Amino acid sequence: MLANVRNMFRVEDLRNKILFTLLMLAVYRFGAHVPVPGVDFDAVQQLEDQARQGGVLGFLSFFSGGALTRFAVFGLGIMPYITSSIIMQVLTVVIPKLEQWQSQGAVGQKKITQWTRYLTVVLAILQGTGLAFLFNRGGGGLFGDLNIVLIPDFNVPRVMLIVLSLTAGTAFIMWMGELITQRGIGNGMSLLIFTSVISEIPSGAAQLKAEGGMVKLLIFAALAIAILVAIVIVENGQRRIPVNFAKRIVGRRQYGGQSTYIPLKVNQSGVIPVIFASSMLYLPTLVSQVLSWSWADGIRGFIDKNLLRPDNFWYITVFGILIIFFAYFYTAISFDPVKQADTIRKQGGFIPGIRPGPQTERHLAKILSRITLPGALFLALIALAPQILLAIWNVNAFQGFGGTSLLIAVGVALETMKQIDSQLMMRNYESFLK
Numbered sequence: 455m456l457a458n459v460r461n462m463f464r465v466e467d468l469r470n471k472i473l474f475t476l477l478m479l480a481v482y483r484f485g486a487h488v489p490v491p492g493v494d495f496d497a498v499q500q501l502e503d504q505a506r507q508g509g510v511l512g513f514l515s516f517f518s519g520g521a522l523t524r525f526a527v528f529g530l531g532i533m534p535y536i537t538s539s540i541i542m543q544v545l546t547v548v549i550p551k552l553e554q555w556q557s558q559g560a561v562g563q564k565k566i567t568q569w570t571r572y573l574t575v576v577l578a579i580l581q582g583t584g585l586a587f588l589f590n591r592g593g594g595g596l597f598g599d600l601n602i603v604l605i606p607d608f609n610v611p612r613v614m615l616i617v618l619s620l621t622a623g624t625a626f627i628m629w630m631g632e633l634i635t636q637r638g639i640g641n642g643m644s645l646l647i648f649t650s651v652i653s654e655i656p657s658g659a660a661q662l663k664a665e666g667g668m669v670k671l672l673i674f675a676a677l678a679i680a681i682l683v684a685i686v687i688v689e690n691g692q693r694r695i696p697v698n699f700a701k702r703i704v705g706r707r708q709y710g711g712q713s714t715y716i717p718l719k720v721n722q723s724g725v726i727p728v729i730f731a732s733s734m735l736y737l738p739t740l741v742s743q744v745l746s747w748s749w750a751d752g753i754r755g756f757i758d759k760n761l762l763r764p765d766n767f768w769y770i771t772v773f774g775i776l777i778i779f780f781a782y783f784y785t786a787i788s789f790d791p792v793k794q795a796d797t798i799r800k801q802g803g804f805i806p807g808i809r810p811g812p813q814t815e816r817h818l819a820k821i822l823s824r825i826t827l828p829g830a831l832f833l834a835l836i837a838l839a840p841q842i843l844l845a846i847w848n849v850n851a852f853q854g855f856g857g858t859s860l861l862i863a864v865g866v867a868l869e870t871m872k873q874i875d876s877q878l879m880m881r882n883y884e885s886f887l888k
């Protein structure tokens with residue numbers, strides 16, 4: 455293991471990528487502790503103390519690594535970008551122009567990415583404005599019985615400065631994520647989420663120990679280790695579909711005749727469904743707290759009592775259904791049986807026993823549907839199992855210490871290590887992952 459770690463830093467190009475990625479992550483964590491201008495620092499400290507009690511504040515700050523409860527420059531985190539990505543992927547199916555861009559390859563993807571950035575900025579402005587008005591009203595019930603006012607001198611210039619700071623922070627995070635993907639190692643956006651999530655695990659463990667005691671903490675730690683092993687096994691599991699290529703003679707040379715396979719992962723979508731499902735629960739939570747009309751009291755009450763409590767039946771049901779839905783949704787986007795069958799046919803290949811064309815499409819779609827279901831159920835089970843256990847114990851440990859954190863942490867870590875592995879094996883070094 456130590457020899458492999460040394461090999462990572464022997465290759466100059468790989469070493470520079472790793473150091474650059476670590477530097478960007480350090481900048482991200484630094485920005486998560488820098489409050490926006492114009493807020494009361496004493497009130498920020500009270501807000502952090504309240505967030506440790508769980509509830510809506512703990513939920514909202516989950517993907518920002520606690521930056522939201524510090525009202526930091528990076529307080530909105532990467533959630534506006536994730537939300538805009540979901541919206542653009544849904545619109546790709548609905549709007550023909552976006553579908554045309556998607557079929558254009560790299561050129562079309564560049565256009566979609568550009569519009570995703572624009573939509574991210576718009577969502578950041580809306581969310582930043584909503585948070586500014588929310589926190590000025592003392593949280594609108596968000597802080598419980600505490601009357602915390604983060605913005606003492608509430609006026610238009612100050613609100614504009616706060617919203618501009620939060621929006622600029624989100625744009626900077628988006629730029630850092632893309633920069634890590636281009637010049638660093640791993641997927642930049644996933645690594646930023648990974649950093650935010652693991653930063654909340656120690657506080658979640660401390661809260662579990664304080665409320666449940668050392669015995670329950672050790673039991674939960676053993677469950678976490680078992681979950682880690684299960685995640686690694688399922689993440690590496692795949693269904694290999696054999697593909698044969700017919701022999702062709704061109705001149706005096708023979709082409710084709712070899713056999714290969716299409717690897718279909720059991721969990722084709724990775725941790726994306728969990729992230730998307732969490733972001734979908736994030737939106738109604740934020741919107742319900744911003745609404746100030748009397749008719750919204752029932753909506754706020756339902757969300758606070760049901761969608762923010764991991765031990766609640768509605769939370770478990772809605773979160774599980776969202777994970778399964780996004781597992782199928784993202785798998786359908788990332789792997790198109792029609793395009794795959796057409797590519798096989800054009801290359802002169804065929805699946806043994808299956809005719810090229812429509813039969814190959816139906817065969818691939820059937821296999822994909824079969825393996826996606828256990829993968830989606832596995833994601834839902836892993837994400838909800840720790841929360842169900844905490845509900846049985848009647849322990850109110852908040853979002854930072856649960857199955858969602860483990861899924862994201864392990865999934866992103868595996869993908870990053872696979873990229874490092876490929877870099878090492880290209881230079882004839884031993885693989886890091888056995």
